[in-house]
Amino acid sequence: MVRDGLFTEDGALLGSKCTNCGNVLFPRVDSCTYCATEDPAPVELSRRGTLWAWTAVTAPPPGYQGEVPFGIGIVELPEGIRVITRLTASDPSSLHAGQAMEVRLVSLHSDAEGNDVVSYAFAPAAAS
């Protein structure tokens, strides 16, 4: 796991919901970014959303050991938030605005012990 506390073992993103203003945040926070209320409630975020913006990274950014190209995008979730995420699709022309997306876990690279380092990513949703 690329960082503890970002998502569950089966891929659900872990967020916070403010007990005062009701806004939902990702990743989890100690204080609400919007109204500064402390100790927002922990929540699991919806696994499905819609694509709002997307691109692909063609050269390895600083500190990244995985393969290129890879997709980065913004997915809108029903909680009323937009989340920055890796995308499984690395060809921008294969995606369209408003496309149904779902979260999954992807392997970034292997660490020194040969274990997969895993991150969250969104993929075009299977028909439901």
Place this chain on the structure above:
Amino acid sequence: MTASSSVVVAGVGMHPFGRFDASTTDMGVVAVRSALKEAGVGKGGFQAAFCGTAYGGVATGHKVLSRLGMTGMPIVDIEAGCASGGAALMLAAAAIRAGQYDTVLVFGTEKMPKGIIRSSFFEPWQEEAGLAATPAFFALRAQRLCQTSGVTKDHLARVVVKNRRHGAANPDAMFQKETSVEEVLSSRVVCEPLHLFMLCSPNEGAAALVLRRSDLAAPDTTPVTLASAVLRSHIPGSVLSESTPLSGLTDDSVPAPTTLAATAAYEEAGVGPEDIDVAEVQDTDAARELGSCEELGLCEPGGSAALLDSGATTLGGRIPVNPSGGLLSKGEPLGASALGQVVELVRQLREECGPRQVEGARTALSHTVGRGANAGVVILTR
């Protein structure tokens, strides 16, 4: 604002922007020395110094002034990302207005790493996940601008062509060669929709200004007045904000940090966007210039493509944008880029710019915005 507390620009200096063998200190010395010379200020002639730098390291300002043999006064190093120089200018102007000092040196000097900038802003896990990809954030913002403002790839290419044409007449620019829409669009795609030529190059350079209380200026000159210098951070909510969050709200009404800074700067200067004759705006990428024009109120929201199409932002137009060539021609040394814009505008208002002169310019606006978020807006008048 009383006459005695208004602030004028007594001198400016530059080290060109590009790639050099010179150190951060060397370049700062060149810019500071020429600004002090222009202002007629020597050792003991200024009471404080503010130095913008992001990658310069510990005591960058002290190293420059030590080399010049001018220390003892407070020297403050300031990091505010792309707006570091704007932050330095704001603090210097505020100190003069408050009566704390009558003459202050402001400078910025920078030597950037090559390629995609590694920023200590990102957490290690964000780097590992590939999310420390600054051009991707520019690209996501560019794609949204295409959706909301009718901007096309052709518009993005024409911003580059315009700025590179302006920059061809700027001896301080890194790229002094014009380009074409075809050449821009045939450069490789870095992050769709942004091609390589649509992104500015991180580089090196320095810029300096001497600010002075207006009643101390020589009576027979017409100095440029620093009408306002404002810095703002972000209000949370936009996932595309330069604060670079991992999430934001679906509420699109949250004002951009640039708009917050511009609103305050217009009010402080007592002018509106319609009064601006010439502007130097953040063009880290071609879409950023168009978005900047909207956020600064230089056109209606959604009107930046039409503004470009009208020719208004080209030299000779109603409101030339980036007559220096912008960061797309000059490159971007973070600590120096904002002050480089202000030096350009001071020279524009003094009508010293030769082939890239904006005729009759009396009111000028400089804008930088970057990670933090930090947004700086400076308004100059003459």
